[in-house]
Amino acid sequence: MEEFKAYIDENAERFVAELQRLCQQPSIAAQKVGIEETAEMVLSMLQRIGARARLIPVAEGSPVVYGTIGEGPRTLIFYNHYDVQPPEPLEEWKSDPFAAEIRQGVLYARGAADNKGDLVARLMAVEAYQKTRGELPLKLKFVFEGEEEIGSIHLGQFVEENRGLLEADGCIWEGGSKDLSGRPVIYLGLKGILYVELRAKGAKRDLHSSWATLVPNPAWRLVWALASLKDENDRLTVDGLMNHVEEPPPEETDLLRQIPFEEKKIKADFGIPHFLGGVKGVEALKRHLYGPTCTICGFRSGYIGEGSKTVLPSEAMVKLDFRLVPDLEPRLVLDLLRKHLDRRGFKDIEIVEMTGEQFAKSPPDAPIVQAALEAARTIYGQEPVVYPNLAGSGPMYHFSKALGIPVASGMGVSHAQSRIHAPNENIKIADYIQGIKYIGELIVRFAEKG
């Protein structure tokens, strides 16, 4: 692979320019800005490296840029997204978010880290491979969606409608970053999520609070309902829910011990004296990665301004998210929640479903995971940190669960201060170049497992 790496170094300036060009094209899904133009630009980039590529329209959604290249016994999917978060607040950017300015070896642009840097690095790696080693040793499929930053709202539908195009032996997820100590990170799954609003109503308008003697208060209704969902020791008490939660398999517990979990730094950063229940070390990490949660993300009722207003509110609303572990499907949790409330006389409380995403996980011994680890050891010269899954959620299950394709995720061109979703999003040019090399190495390693 020396020739391959040398080619990348020789062409580094052009590869950076390709990324700058894509970053200079806004593609803000939430604001419907530049989506079609960006899809076309990515399509032609795919075509320039020799891929058979096209836009696959999604009803009422952004098109998916789909492409294939290479032949071989194995097929690998690269999942990326070409849309970006809104750049606001603009005044906090040191350079225009779509100028893609480079200062002291760092490229600043909305989307540089999330996720255009990884997307372009993969295309450049394919070019470099072909130029230095000829035909690809496997079949690559590119699936670049345009709605990741608005919750991948049509990805499930796209996957269902195009299962035939998505057959593969492994998938590499969008990318990611090194950790705070510069170690490569790989993760194999994500928790599921159910996000709901609970709404209660009382009188038809706000009343003077002296009427609290006789008139129901929707804020109290929600307080009582919530208090029945989780107890003061943070134990979930939704009827039947914990029956679906299992201890992690032993081989994954072993993985946990190898994760450098910097709990002191985390507690200091968050400003908390200890974790919930006083858990520490592997126990804390286990709870973080394998425990379901029920979180009040927002609560609003009545008068919330300065000073006192004696009002009996007519409405109350709480936003709740449940982070879900393997056997907790969003539908199941929604059903358990409704029945739990009904059983306790809270039939008046409306549940509005906002988001549901399923748990996703790939086995640590899947060939794509092993290939990702081997490539990381080779390129980064360090043992990667492997998370069996993260505590967050995402659309990975459309591939790992619905299609049954093992997915490896986490390693990409970002660093721990890439400021994803924030002003001055950036990647280091050196990381980008290294990331291109990583993809080439990964292709070789995965093909070898055929």
Next chain:
Amino acid sequence: MEEFKAYIDENAERFVAELQRLCQQPSIAAQKVGIEETAEMVLSMLQRIGARARLIPVAEGSPVVYGTIGEGPRTLIFYNHYDVQPPEPLEEWKSDPFAAEIRQGVLYARGAADNKGDLVARLMAVEAYQKTRGELPLKLKFVFEGEEEIGSIHLGQFVEENRGLLEADGCIWEGGSKDLSGRPVIYLGLKGILYVELRAKGAKRDLHSSWATLVPNPAWRLVWALASLKDENDRLTVDGLMNHVEEPPPEETDLLRQIPFEEKKIKADFGIPHFLGGVKGVEALKRHLYGPTCTICGFRSGYIGEGSKTVLPSEAMVKLDFRLVPDLEPRLVLDLLRKHLDRRGFKDIEIVEMTGEQFAKSPPDAPIVQAALEAARTIYGQEPVVYPNLAGSGPMYHFSKALGIPVASGMGVSHAQSRIHAPNENIKIADYIQGIKYIGELIVRFAEKG
């Protein structure tokens, strides 16, 4: 009293003009608009009817306009306030809130009903009495404060500093209105109130909600703490609180039976199928007037906008009011609340005291109450509706409790649609004239009890 009444009718136009003049002078305590000017204007009105009057400054507050007139074995205080609520929203007024326009026998102005109409009616009644019957048969003391609409924040201090000026045998409160059916209403007390904020903190900034596995959530802390204060049947469960609550005395229960409590109308107006606990009739009224409450007036935590945001909030705040019955002093309730929370491990929850007002009640057989009832029967030709106390709160206890002066309240120049605190506040000219006559009759009746 026929000559007295005839004088009022003859001078009605001038008496209305006097009220209009005062209404045209803004006196918005919350906005510090026109307070001094209004105090001076009221002072000179008092002087014009022959009272010895002066402004009594209150440190950092609006001055109290104080005056005395007449001599006799009995002394009566008229409590009123010369400040008004802010007039906003201005666009909803049909005429300027300080134009004091009269349309079809109705005077529209901010403060016409609350409380300038009653204030001027009392002065006009004294003038008419003196012009037609000579010297007053008792000693009158006028106490007109300028901060009622901002919570009478210095009234307690004023009363403490001027106890010598406030000796009296009875007090007539600011005024009030006829009920929906046009019946005169008199009430003898008010509940106390304790208004607090409970505040909880978690991490030092909002976090991604995936951290809910390990990081405390202040919204949950408040939910659990609140759920311990009141149960799902609306029973107050603050440790020891209900030990201080007693059944109303039998003679007051009799009063309740005579109150026309239009529960069907009330439920329809509020849009609720039934009252809490299904109570009805006298039971409902008893709960309304004699039951303590604990009301969530506001609750705020985390993300409360549209859609879903997966955030673990760093702060949560709830506004709570307790309406208090005789033996529940605000200080006592605050102390019970703190101990209750501490005992349950909620030492982290901060209690911020916002307002505390004490319960106030005067005995139904007090001479001033009897005089008020007799005068109402004579002037309005109907049996008055007597409430032993209202479910609301106010600064009456500074007189009835701190000074031990029986207070009668409720009857004044307003009607049930006077739109107090709202745009197009108004009184009927006929009610104003009748109200002047009522005050004269009341003076006579109270003097007779000497």
